[in-house]
Amino acid sequence: MRFTLQLKVLSLFILLITKFTLKAQDKRVLDSLTNIIEHTSDNDLKIETLLKRSDVYPLALSERAEQDILQAEKIALADSNYKRLAEVYNFYGYLLRALGNNQKAITVFGKSRAAAISGDRVTLKGHAEQNMGTTYASLAQNDSALYWLDEAYRTYSSVENTKTQFFLNVVASKGLLYNNVGKYDLAIIEFDKAIALYGSDTENRILSGIYGNKGNALNLMHKHEDAIDNYIKALKINEKYKDSARIMYNLNNIGLLFSNLNDYQTAKKYHLRALTIAKRLGYDERNPYYNMNLAQDYKGLQRIDSAYINFKKALEIAASIDNDSWRAVTYRNYGNFLLTQKDYKAAEEYLTKALKIFEVIQNITEIASVKSSLASIKIENNKLGEAQTFLNSVDSLKGVGYLRPMTTAIANQVAIEYDSIIGNKDSLLVNYKRQLTLLDSLYNQNEKMAVLKAEANYQIERQELLHQIEVQKSKQKRITTLIFAIILAGIAIIILIVMVLKRRQAKLLHTAQLEQLEQEHLLNLANTLSQAEQDERKNIAHKLHDEVGNLLSIAQLNVSQLATSGGIQETGQQAKLQATSRVLGEITESIRTISHSLMPIALEKFGLKPALQDLVSLLNTSDDIHVEVIIDGIDDTTLWPAQLPLTIYRMVNEVLNNILKHAKAGNILLQIIELENAVTVYIEDDGIGYSDTANTKNGRGLVMLKNSIEYCKGMIEISKAPNGGTFVFAEIPTHID
Known part of the structure; x- marks a missing residue:
């Protein structure tokens, strides 16, 4: 008694909470519908509006929805409005079914059918018959369900220009019913009818569910190639519409197919993807199949502990939901798993539970x-x-x-x-x-x-x-059959391997194409930036050399003339003019050096070969070092990548400078050879040799040099020479596809 009172109080509390938490949008709709009901004198409009308002109420306010429906029924009966009366009973049946009162819902759908017949409303009669069929199916009364679904199909067929959707609903419902009772061949016939109803509209969103259910039937009949074909069709449609829930179902079904083929590793991959989506959508706590399928995969992979964990989770979910079919399948699979683990007592317990449910749903x-x-x-x-x-x-x-x-x-x-x-x-x-x-x-x-x-x-x-x-003849036949089976298996394995390799190759090709596009984009961007940098360097170098250098030269000339003209007699003033002249000369020389480092003038005006020869000639003016140069080719670099001549020049300049600063060398060999599609640069000295410490401390230029050469798709090697010095070798392509 006390428990009943507590339950009533709790129900009232939930009702009050629901009342005050109606969405603002729903409340506005209710207010608008209520206004029409209270002020209209048109009974037909009042019935229609009452039904709409009953549909807006949430399930927690089902009593209000029922009041609206019964008020609409009263008006329709008084007016003998059989069309509206049939609609009223259909609405009432939907409400009762949502509340779990399926038996009463069937009675009400029967009233809807009678009203439709009285009003000569054939389509509404078909709706009522279809609703009776699907409701009987939920009660596992399969014969009655099939009878009324067939009646609905015949009723729709008697009306010209009946909407395709009406036929589709009936056919799809029959297919699902046959699937549930294990009559998969009949289910496929119904699903094919549904697909045919859409004709050329092969990517209709509703068809994805039909393809998925047909795939399930084919999979259970071990027609795996046909099953995967239907799963892929469904998956493509759902990916097109970005329907995460249906994609989840498709992935789960594909996993089941691989599980039936004993490819548990692949099955696990698809089932994990399905479970990930289920968790994101909040479905994982409402359906035991995801964990149960994973448990089967782990069992096949001999990971028994993981299988136990997922089966336990599936059992928890099955116990918390109101779906006998799912619960029975969970019990059956767990019982069979326990059977393989030789836990016969527990296996018999769960299998017996499953059997009782399957016998009820036939x-x-x-x-x-x-x-x-x-x-x-x-x-x-x-x-x-x-x-x-x-x-x-x-x-x-x-x-x-x-x-x-x-x-x-x-x-x-x-x-x-x-x-x-x-x-x-x-x-x-x-x-x-x-x-x-x-x-x-x-x-x-x-x-x-x-x-x-x-x-x-x-x-x-x-x-x-x-x-x-068997006798000897039977034995020979058996051997022949076995050989034939092995041949078929070999062909199947080869086909499977080819399909997997093609699929993997297509995926790798697609990835490579994406990477190539990205690299081309980065290369184009780098080329643009590099060209902009070179143009800016060239501009600055010209301004320093032609403008600033000339102005400094004129200033130095004027100061020199002033110092030698005799116009200034004081010795101190003469000394200052001479010092100023020297400073101006040093500044001029520094400006020229900076200009040359930004963009060598000789390289720009005369080309790579003369510029390198000029650089070597300048070094050979020193008594401390001798550079021997061998250059074969590189007379015409116009067909090379634009930045390549400057890269080679800077590489040679940087290496020679490092030798002068750090190697203590007396002789240097510089060898540059142009090949058919590349150019090689070899530099060797007889100095103290290459040092990692020195390179780390002073080799910032070498690091930049390596990056520049790698950017040009080339390679560079720096190491100790056999004679104790250092050699540098680089090879850079002159033509890049």
Whole structure:
């Protein structure tokens, strides 16, 4: 009693909270609709507005929504307005279904159908029939669901120019229903009907769900190539519309396909991507499939601890949601996992829970699968009578509904184990022939990889037992079949490898193209900046050499003339004029040196070869060092990259300066040779040799030099020469594609 009172108080509190937390936008809509209801005298408009207002209320205010619907019903009945009455009952059925009262919802949808018939409203009659079908499906009353969905399709077909969407809803609902009960061949027929309804509109957003569900059916029938084709179609549509939720479902389904092929590593990759999106969207706590699928992958990878963790998480989610089908699948998978770990007691507990739910929702293929697993447990526990009961039940189910090929194969294998234990050779032979027939039917282009992998665990045992049963002719046939299967498997593996390699190659090509575009962009940008820098250097060098240098030369000449003219007699003044002349000369020389370093005048006016010869001639005027120069080619550099001559000149200048400053050398060899598509520079001295310490301390110019050469796609090597000095070798391409 006290608990009931507390529950009522809590419900009232939630209702008050909901009332005061209505979105501002919804409140404005409610106020507008209320204003129409209170002031209109048009009953048809009042009914329409009452239904709209009932649809705006949140589920927590369902009592108000129900009041609006019942008021609309009263007006429609008084006016004998059957069109509106049919709409009223449809709205009422939706509300009841949302509240979980499916049985009452069916009754109300039935009233909607009767009103539509009375008012000769055929389309509304189809809506009511479709709603009855989908509601029966949620109650697992599959025969009634199929009956009313078929009625809805016939009703829509009787109306000219019926919207495609109406047919699509019915067909898609039938396909999902067949999927849920394991009749995958019939589900595919319905999904194909839905796809055909869209004709050439192959990228319609709604089609992504149809392709995904069709892929699920094909996957469960082990038609993997067709399944992946439908998954990819769905994925492309969802990526086009950036539909994260549906992309998540597609990735999860692709992972299941690879799991069925025993490629658990690839399956895990797709399932992790799906789980990442699910967490971002908040779906991971509302659906156990993501963790359950990961658990299956970890089991296949023999990472048992990780499998346990993900199964436990899936079980927690399954227990917290109101979805019997998901809960049953979670129990079944966890039970089968425990069976592989030989925890027979816990496995039987969870499989029994799953069986009870599957029997309620009448999923024949799942019932057979679970009973096969339970029979296997009974055999392990030496309860052969109970095992026989389960096996007989599975055998009887084969004629009732569609069973997945692998479900049948597993059931046959359990029966073979049972017959082997009890020594029933006749039954053993029958079951082996069944198994062989089933396996032979599975060896086709779409299924060979999955079947070969799934059956590998007992292939040897099967051959040994068949040898004891079959005659020599049968043995030869078996060997031929095995060879054929191996050939098919080899072809399949080759095709799979080629597909993977092509896919990887396409991805690498795409990445390389992107990197090339980025490099070209950076190169163009660097070229532009480099050219701008060279132009600015050239401009400054010309101004220093031609303008500032000339002005300083004139000033020096004037001072010299003044000093020698005799106009100034004082000795002190004469000394100052001579000192000023010397300073002006030094400034002029410094200006020329700076101008030359910014842009060598000889390089610009006469070219690379004369500029280098001029540089060497200048060094050879010194008595302390001798430079021997060998230059082959480089007479015409007009076809080279614009910055290359200056780079080579600066490299030679920088190395020679370093030798003069640090090497204590007496002789230098400079050798420059132009090849077909490159130019090589070799410089060697007989000094004290290359030092890492000196290079670190004074080699800032060398670092910049290396960067410049690498920018030109060249290479440079600096090391100790055999004679104890230092040699520098560089090779730079003269033509860059």
